[in-house]
Amino acid sequence: MQVSTRLFYDRASAAMGALSAQADTLQTQIATGKKLAVASDDSVAYARLRGVAQASADAKASGTNLDLAASVLAQADSTLTAMTAQLQQASELAIQARSGTQDKVSLGALADGIDAIRDQLADLGNAVDPRGLPLFGGGDGGAAVTANADGSYSYAATSPSAIPVGGGQSVQPSDTAHRVFTSAAGDALAMLTRLSAALRAGTDVDAAAASAVGDLATATTQVSTVQASLGARAAHVELAQAALTRANTDREATRSGLEDTDVTAAITQLQKTMTVLSATQASFTKLQGLSLFDYLK
Incomplete structure:
Protein backbone atom coordinates (compact mmCIF):
# COMPACT_ATOMS: atom_id res chain seq x y z
CA MET A 1 0.00 0.00 0.00
CA GLN A 2 2.90 2.36 0.70
CA VAL A 3 4.38 1.66 -2.74
CA SER A 4 1.04 2.28 -4.45
CA THR A 5 0.55 5.57 -2.62
CA ARG A 6 4.04 6.76 -3.50
CA LEU A 7 3.58 5.83 -7.12
CA PHE A 8 0.30 7.68 -7.14
CA TYR A 9 1.92 10.86 -5.85
CA ASP A 10 4.95 10.55 -8.13
CA ARG A 11 2.90 10.00 -11.24
CA ALA A 12 0.50 12.81 -10.44
CA SER A 13 3.38 15.18 -9.64
CA ALA A 14 5.22 14.30 -12.86
CA ALA A 15 2.08 14.76 -14.97
CA MET A 16 1.27 18.13 -13.44
CA GLY A 17 4.92 19.22 -13.70
CA ALA A 18 5.04 18.33 -17.39
CA LEU A 19 1.78 20.15 -18.07
CA SER A 20 2.98 23.22 -16.16
CA ALA A 21 6.26 23.23 -18.08
CA GLN A 22 4.38 22.94 -21.37
CA ALA A 23 2.10 25.81 -20.37
CA ASP A 24 5.10 27.96 -19.41
CA THR A 25 6.77 27.23 -22.76
CA LEU A 26 3.63 28.15 -24.69
CA GLN A 27 3.20 31.37 -22.70
CA THR A 28 6.82 32.33 -23.42
CA GLN A 29 6.36 31.59 -27.13
CA ILE A 30 3.23 33.74 -27.25
CA ALA A 31 4.89 36.61 -25.35
CA THR A 32 8.12 36.63 -27.39
CA GLY A 33 6.67 35.56 -30.72
CA LYS A 34 9.52 33.03 -31.05
CA LYS A 35 9.28 29.25 -30.98
CA LEU A 36 12.99 28.72 -30.35
CA ALA A 37 14.79 30.13 -27.33
CA VAL A 38 17.83 27.87 -27.20
CA ALA A 39 19.39 25.34 -29.57
CA SER A 40 18.05 22.42 -27.52
CA ASP A 41 14.47 23.42 -28.39
CA ASP A 42 15.04 22.12 -31.93
CA SER A 43 18.66 21.59 -32.91
CA VAL A 44 17.93 21.04 -36.61
CA ALA A 45 15.77 24.16 -36.91
CA TYR A 46 18.30 26.16 -34.88
CA ALA A 47 21.11 25.17 -37.25
CA ARG A 48 19.00 26.12 -40.25
CA LEU A 49 18.24 29.48 -38.65
CA ARG A 50 21.95 30.19 -38.27
CA GLY A 51 22.39 29.51 -41.98
CA VAL A 52 19.46 31.79 -42.81
CA ALA A 53 20.89 34.55 -40.60
CA GLN A 54 24.28 34.35 -42.35
CA ALA A 55 22.63 34.41 -45.77
CA SER A 56 20.59 37.44 -44.70
CA ALA A 57 23.72 39.28 -43.56
CA ASP A 58 25.44 38.53 -46.89
CA ALA A 59 22.33 39.64 -48.79
CA LYS A 60 22.21 42.89 -46.83
CA ALA A 61 25.81 43.70 -47.81
CA SER A 62 25.08 42.80 -51.43
CA GLY A 63 21.93 44.94 -51.37
CA THR A 64 23.84 47.94 -50.03
CA ASN A 65 26.46 47.59 -52.77
CA LEU A 66 23.83 47.13 -55.48
CA ASP A 67 22.10 50.31 -54.31
CA LEU A 68 25.44 52.12 -54.44
CA ARG A 255 12.92 32.04 -41.17
CA SER A 256 9.40 32.81 -40.04
CA GLY A 257 8.35 29.18 -40.48
CA LEU A 258 11.28 28.00 -38.38
CA GLU A 259 11.29 30.66 -35.68
CA ASP A 260 8.06 32.61 -35.38
CA THR A 261 5.21 31.49 -33.16
CA ASP A 262 1.83 30.70 -34.71
CA VAL A 263 0.05 32.72 -32.03
CA THR A 264 -3.44 31.40 -32.80
CA ALA A 265 -2.30 27.78 -32.65
CA ALA A 266 -0.21 28.43 -29.55
CA ILE A 267 -3.12 30.05 -27.69
CA THR A 268 -5.38 27.14 -28.61
CA GLN A 269 -2.75 24.65 -27.40
CA LEU A 270 -2.25 26.66 -24.20
CA GLN A 271 -5.96 26.61 -23.46
CA LYS A 272 -6.05 22.82 -23.95
CA THR A 273 -3.00 22.37 -21.75
CA MET A 274 -4.46 24.53 -18.99
CA THR A 275 -7.75 22.61 -19.17
CA VAL A 276 -5.94 19.26 -18.82
CA LEU A 277 -3.77 20.67 -16.02
CA SER A 278 -6.82 21.94 -14.13
CA ALA A 279 -8.56 18.60 -14.54
CA THR A 280 -5.45 16.72 -13.37
CA GLN A 281 -5.08 18.97 -10.33
CA ALA A 282 -8.76 18.57 -9.47
CA SER A 283 -8.58 14.79 -9.80
CA PHE A 284 -5.43 14.64 -7.70
CA THR A 285 -7.01 16.79 -4.97
CA LYS A 286 -10.14 14.66 -4.91
CA LEU A 287 -8.26 11.36 -4.79
CA GLN A 288 -5.86 12.71 -2.19
CA GLY A 289 -8.82 13.46 0.10
CA LEU A 290 -10.20 9.91 0.00
CA SER A 291 -9.55 7.66 3.09
CA LEU A 292 -9.94 3.96 3.79
CA PHE A 293 -13.34 4.59 5.26
CA ASP A 294 -14.43 6.21 1.98
CA TYR A 295 -13.44 3.03 0.15
CA LEU A 296 -15.36 0.83 2.68
CA LYS A 297 -18.65 2.72 2.36
Whole structure:
Protein backbone atom coordinates (compact mmCIF):
# COMPACT_ATOMS: atom_id res chain seq x y z
CA MET A 1 0.00 0.00 0.00
CA GLN A 2 2.90 2.36 0.70
CA VAL A 3 4.38 1.66 -2.74
CA SER A 4 1.04 2.28 -4.45
CA THR A 5 0.55 5.57 -2.62
CA ARG A 6 4.04 6.76 -3.50
CA LEU A 7 3.58 5.83 -7.12
CA PHE A 8 0.30 7.68 -7.14
CA TYR A 9 1.92 10.86 -5.85
CA ASP A 10 4.95 10.55 -8.13
CA ARG A 11 2.90 10.00 -11.24
CA ALA A 12 0.50 12.81 -10.44
CA SER A 13 3.38 15.18 -9.64
CA ALA A 14 5.22 14.30 -12.86
CA ALA A 15 2.08 14.76 -14.97
CA MET A 16 1.27 18.13 -13.44
CA GLY A 17 4.92 19.22 -13.70
CA ALA A 18 5.04 18.33 -17.39
CA LEU A 19 1.78 20.15 -18.07
CA SER A 20 2.98 23.22 -16.16
CA ALA A 21 6.26 23.23 -18.08
CA GLN A 22 4.38 22.94 -21.37
CA ALA A 23 2.10 25.81 -20.37
CA ASP A 24 5.10 27.96 -19.41
CA THR A 25 6.77 27.23 -22.76
CA LEU A 26 3.63 28.15 -24.69
CA GLN A 27 3.20 31.37 -22.70
CA THR A 28 6.82 32.33 -23.42
CA GLN A 29 6.36 31.59 -27.13
CA ILE A 30 3.23 33.74 -27.25
CA ALA A 31 4.89 36.61 -25.35
CA THR A 32 8.12 36.63 -27.39
CA GLY A 33 6.67 35.56 -30.72
CA LYS A 34 9.52 33.03 -31.05
CA LYS A 35 9.28 29.25 -30.98
CA LEU A 36 12.99 28.72 -30.35
CA ALA A 37 14.79 30.13 -27.33
CA VAL A 38 17.83 27.87 -27.20
CA ALA A 39 19.39 25.34 -29.57
CA SER A 40 18.05 22.42 -27.52
CA ASP A 41 14.47 23.42 -28.39
CA ASP A 42 15.04 22.12 -31.93
CA SER A 43 18.66 21.59 -32.91
CA VAL A 44 17.93 21.04 -36.61
CA ALA A 45 15.77 24.16 -36.91
CA TYR A 46 18.30 26.16 -34.88
CA ALA A 47 21.11 25.17 -37.25
CA ARG A 48 19.00 26.12 -40.25
CA LEU A 49 18.24 29.48 -38.65
CA ARG A 50 21.95 30.19 -38.27
CA GLY A 51 22.39 29.51 -41.98
CA VAL A 52 19.46 31.79 -42.81
CA ALA A 53 20.89 34.55 -40.60
CA GLN A 54 24.28 34.35 -42.35
CA ALA A 55 22.63 34.41 -45.77
CA SER A 56 20.59 37.44 -44.70
CA ALA A 57 23.72 39.28 -43.56
CA ASP A 58 25.44 38.53 -46.89
CA ALA A 59 22.33 39.64 -48.79
CA LYS A 60 22.21 42.89 -46.83
CA ALA A 61 25.81 43.70 -47.81
CA SER A 62 25.08 42.80 -51.43
CA GLY A 63 21.93 44.94 -51.37
CA THR A 64 23.84 47.94 -50.03
CA ASN A 65 26.46 47.59 -52.77
CA LEU A 66 23.83 47.13 -55.48
CA ASP A 67 22.10 50.31 -54.31
CA LEU A 68 25.44 52.12 -54.44
CA ALA A 69 26.17 50.79 -57.93
CA ALA A 70 22.71 51.88 -59.11
CA SER A 71 23.26 55.34 -57.61
CA VAL A 72 26.67 55.80 -59.27
CA LEU A 73 25.37 54.52 -62.62
CA ALA A 74 22.42 56.91 -62.43
CA GLN A 75 24.77 59.82 -61.68
CA ALA A 76 27.06 58.83 -64.55
CA ASP A 77 24.07 58.63 -66.88
CA SER A 78 22.78 62.09 -65.95
CA THR A 79 26.31 63.55 -66.20
CA LEU A 80 26.79 62.11 -69.68
CA THR A 81 23.41 63.50 -70.69
CA ALA A 82 24.60 66.93 -69.56
CA MET A 83 27.81 66.47 -71.54
CA THR A 84 25.83 65.63 -74.67
CA ALA A 85 23.80 68.81 -74.25
CA GLN A 86 27.00 70.86 -73.90
CA LEU A 87 28.53 69.31 -77.03
CA GLN A 88 25.35 69.98 -79.00
CA GLN A 89 25.41 73.59 -77.84
CA ALA A 90 29.03 73.87 -78.96
CA SER A 91 28.02 72.50 -82.35
CA GLU A 92 25.30 75.15 -82.62
CA LEU A 93 27.88 77.89 -81.90
CA ALA A 94 30.19 76.43 -84.55
CA ILE A 95 27.35 76.52 -87.06
CA GLN A 96 26.67 80.16 -86.17
CA ALA A 97 30.33 80.94 -86.78
CA ARG A 98 30.02 79.57 -90.35
CA SER A 99 27.20 81.95 -91.29
CA GLY A 100 29.68 84.47 -92.72
CA THR A 101 27.86 87.35 -91.07
CA GLN A 102 29.84 87.40 -87.79
CA ASP A 103 32.17 90.30 -87.14
CA LYS A 104 35.22 90.12 -84.87
CA VAL A 105 33.22 91.07 -81.78
CA SER A 106 30.60 88.40 -82.50
CA LEU A 107 33.27 85.80 -83.16
CA GLY A 108 34.89 86.73 -79.85
CA ALA A 109 31.57 86.22 -78.09
CA LEU A 110 31.19 82.84 -79.76
CA ALA A 111 34.73 81.96 -78.66
CA ASP A 112 33.82 82.92 -75.08
CA GLY A 113 30.82 80.59 -75.34
CA ILE A 114 33.04 77.75 -76.62
CA ASP A 115 35.48 78.31 -73.74
CA ALA A 116 32.64 78.23 -71.23
CA ILE A 117 31.37 74.95 -72.68
CA ARG A 118 34.86 73.45 -72.58
CA ASP A 119 35.26 74.44 -68.92
CA GLN A 120 31.80 73.08 -68.09
CA LEU A 121 32.65 69.78 -69.75
CA ALA A 122 35.86 69.59 -67.72
CA ASP A 123 33.88 70.24 -64.53
CA LEU A 124 31.39 67.53 -65.43
CA GLY A 125 34.27 65.17 -66.10
CA ASN A 126 35.60 65.85 -62.60
CA ALA A 127 32.32 65.08 -60.81
CA VAL A 128 32.61 62.83 -57.74
CA ASP A 129 30.36 59.87 -56.95
CA PRO A 130 28.58 59.12 -53.63
CA ARG A 131 31.77 57.45 -52.37
CA GLY A 132 33.68 60.70 -52.83
CA LEU A 133 35.67 59.20 -55.72
CA PRO A 134 36.02 60.76 -59.18
CA LEU A 135 33.05 59.60 -61.25
CA PHE A 136 35.22 59.14 -64.35
CA GLY A 137 38.56 58.83 -62.60
CA GLY A 138 40.89 55.99 -61.77
CA GLY A 139 40.77 53.80 -58.70
CA ASP A 140 43.59 55.82 -57.10
CA GLY A 141 41.24 58.75 -56.54
CA GLY A 142 43.17 61.10 -58.83
CA ALA A 143 41.43 63.75 -60.90
CA ALA A 144 39.61 62.51 -63.99
CA VAL A 145 40.38 65.62 -66.07
CA THR A 146 43.52 67.71 -65.58
CA ALA A 147 44.22 71.00 -67.36
CA ASN A 148 47.88 71.20 -68.28
CA ALA A 149 49.99 74.36 -68.32
CA ASP A 150 50.20 74.35 -72.13
CA GLY A 151 46.39 74.42 -72.43
CA SER A 152 46.01 70.73 -73.20
CA TYR A 153 44.17 68.21 -71.04
CA SER A 154 45.07 64.86 -69.49
CA TYR A 155 42.48 62.19 -68.72
CA ALA A 156 42.31 59.30 -66.27
CA ALA A 157 42.75 56.12 -68.28
CA THR A 158 42.24 53.47 -65.58
CA SER A 159 38.74 52.33 -64.71
CA PRO A 160 37.02 53.64 -61.57
CA SER A 161 36.80 51.26 -58.61
CA ALA A 162 34.42 48.35 -59.20
CA ILE A 163 31.72 47.62 -56.63
CA PRO A 164 31.39 44.00 -55.36
CA VAL A 165 27.78 42.80 -55.44
CA GLY A 166 28.08 39.28 -54.05
CA GLY A 167 28.63 35.87 -55.56
CA GLY A 168 32.15 36.82 -56.58
CA GLN A 169 30.78 39.41 -59.01
CA SER A 170 31.37 43.14 -59.23
CA VAL A 171 29.95 46.04 -61.23
CA GLN A 172 31.94 48.76 -62.95
CA PRO A 173 29.65 51.73 -62.25
CA SER A 174 31.24 54.23 -64.62
CA ASP A 175 33.92 54.61 -67.28
CA THR A 176 37.19 56.46 -67.72
CA ALA A 177 37.42 60.12 -68.64
CA HIS A 178 39.77 59.07 -71.43
CA ARG A 179 37.04 56.96 -73.04
CA VAL A 180 34.44 59.69 -72.56
CA PHE A 181 36.44 62.59 -74.01
CA THR A 182 38.49 60.93 -76.75
CA SER A 183 37.18 59.48 -80.00
CA ALA A 184 38.20 58.97 -83.61
CA ALA A 185 38.08 62.77 -83.93
CA GLY A 186 40.58 63.18 -81.10
CA ASP A 187 40.34 65.02 -77.79
CA ALA A 188 36.99 66.83 -77.35
CA LEU A 189 38.32 69.54 -75.04
CA ALA A 190 41.39 70.19 -77.19
CA MET A 191 39.07 70.39 -80.18
CA LEU A 192 37.06 73.13 -78.47
CA THR A 193 40.25 74.98 -77.54
CA ARG A 194 41.33 74.98 -81.20
CA LEU A 195 37.93 76.18 -82.33
CA SER A 196 37.97 79.02 -79.80
CA ALA A 197 41.44 80.08 -80.94
CA ALA A 198 40.38 80.07 -84.59
CA LEU A 199 37.32 82.21 -83.83
CA ARG A 200 39.42 84.74 -81.92
CA ALA A 201 42.00 84.86 -84.71
CA GLY A 202 39.24 85.45 -87.27
CA THR A 203 41.13 83.68 -90.05
CA ASP A 204 39.83 80.64 -91.91
CA VAL A 205 36.83 80.60 -89.59
CA ASP A 206 34.59 78.69 -92.00
CA ALA A 207 37.04 75.80 -92.40
CA ALA A 208 37.74 75.61 -88.67
CA ALA A 209 34.04 75.70 -87.79
CA ALA A 210 33.14 73.12 -90.45
CA SER A 211 35.81 70.74 -89.14
CA ALA A 212 34.61 71.35 -85.57
CA VAL A 213 30.99 70.51 -86.45
CA GLY A 214 32.02 67.11 -87.78
CA ASP A 215 34.40 66.44 -84.90
CA LEU A 216 31.79 67.47 -82.33
CA ALA A 217 29.30 65.05 -83.90
CA THR A 218 31.86 62.27 -83.47
CA ALA A 219 32.54 63.33 -79.88
CA THR A 220 28.81 63.33 -79.14
CA THR A 221 28.48 59.82 -80.58
CA GLN A 222 31.34 58.67 -78.35
CA VAL A 223 29.61 60.03 -75.24
CA SER A 224 26.39 58.28 -76.31
CA THR A 225 28.30 55.02 -76.78
CA VAL A 226 29.68 55.21 -73.25
CA GLN A 227 26.22 56.07 -71.96
CA ALA A 228 24.69 53.06 -73.70
CA SER A 229 27.32 50.80 -72.12
CA LEU A 230 26.52 52.16 -68.68
CA GLY A 231 22.81 51.74 -69.39
CA ALA A 232 23.35 48.03 -70.01
CA ARG A 233 25.16 47.75 -66.67
CA ALA A 234 22.33 49.62 -64.95
CA ALA A 235 19.84 47.12 -66.38
CA HIS A 236 21.97 44.27 -65.03
CA VAL A 237 22.01 45.90 -61.59
CA GLU A 238 18.21 46.29 -61.66
CA LEU A 239 17.81 42.59 -62.47
CA ALA A 240 20.18 41.69 -59.63
CA GLN A 241 18.22 43.91 -57.23
CA ALA A 242 14.94 42.25 -58.24
CA ALA A 243 16.45 38.78 -57.79
CA LEU A 244 17.80 39.78 -54.38
CA THR A 245 14.39 41.06 -53.32
CA ARG A 246 12.78 37.75 -54.27
CA ALA A 247 15.47 35.81 -52.43
CA ASN A 248 15.00 37.99 -49.34
CA THR A 249 11.24 37.34 -49.41
CA ASP A 250 11.74 33.56 -49.68
CA ARG A 251 14.37 33.57 -46.96
CA GLU A 252 12.12 35.56 -44.61
CA ALA A 253 9.33 33.06 -45.19
CA THR A 254 11.73 30.23 -44.28
CA ARG A 255 12.92 32.04 -41.17
CA SER A 256 9.40 32.81 -40.04
CA GLY A 257 8.35 29.18 -40.48
CA LEU A 258 11.28 28.00 -38.38
CA GLU A 259 11.29 30.66 -35.68
CA ASP A 260 8.06 32.61 -35.38
CA THR A 261 5.21 31.49 -33.16
CA ASP A 262 1.83 30.70 -34.71
CA VAL A 263 0.05 32.72 -32.03
CA THR A 264 -3.44 31.40 -32.80
CA ALA A 265 -2.30 27.78 -32.65
CA ALA A 266 -0.21 28.43 -29.55
CA ILE A 267 -3.12 30.05 -27.69
CA THR A 268 -5.38 27.14 -28.61
CA GLN A 269 -2.75 24.65 -27.40
CA LEU A 270 -2.25 26.66 -24.20
CA GLN A 271 -5.96 26.61 -23.46
CA LYS A 272 -6.05 22.82 -23.95
CA THR A 273 -3.00 22.37 -21.75
CA MET A 274 -4.46 24.53 -18.99
CA THR A 275 -7.75 22.61 -19.17
CA VAL A 276 -5.94 19.26 -18.82
CA LEU A 277 -3.77 20.67 -16.02
CA SER A 278 -6.82 21.94 -14.13
CA ALA A 279 -8.56 18.60 -14.54
CA THR A 280 -5.45 16.72 -13.37
CA GLN A 281 -5.08 18.97 -10.33
CA ALA A 282 -8.76 18.57 -9.47
CA SER A 283 -8.58 14.79 -9.80
CA PHE A 284 -5.43 14.64 -7.70
CA THR A 285 -7.01 16.79 -4.97
CA LYS A 286 -10.14 14.66 -4.91
CA LEU A 287 -8.26 11.36 -4.79
CA GLN A 288 -5.86 12.71 -2.19
CA GLY A 289 -8.82 13.46 0.10
CA LEU A 290 -10.20 9.91 0.00
CA SER A 291 -9.55 7.66 3.09
CA LEU A 292 -9.94 3.96 3.79
CA PHE A 293 -13.34 4.59 5.26
CA ASP A 294 -14.43 6.21 1.98
CA TYR A 295 -13.44 3.03 0.15
CA LEU A 296 -15.36 0.83 2.68
CA LYS A 297 -18.65 2.72 2.36
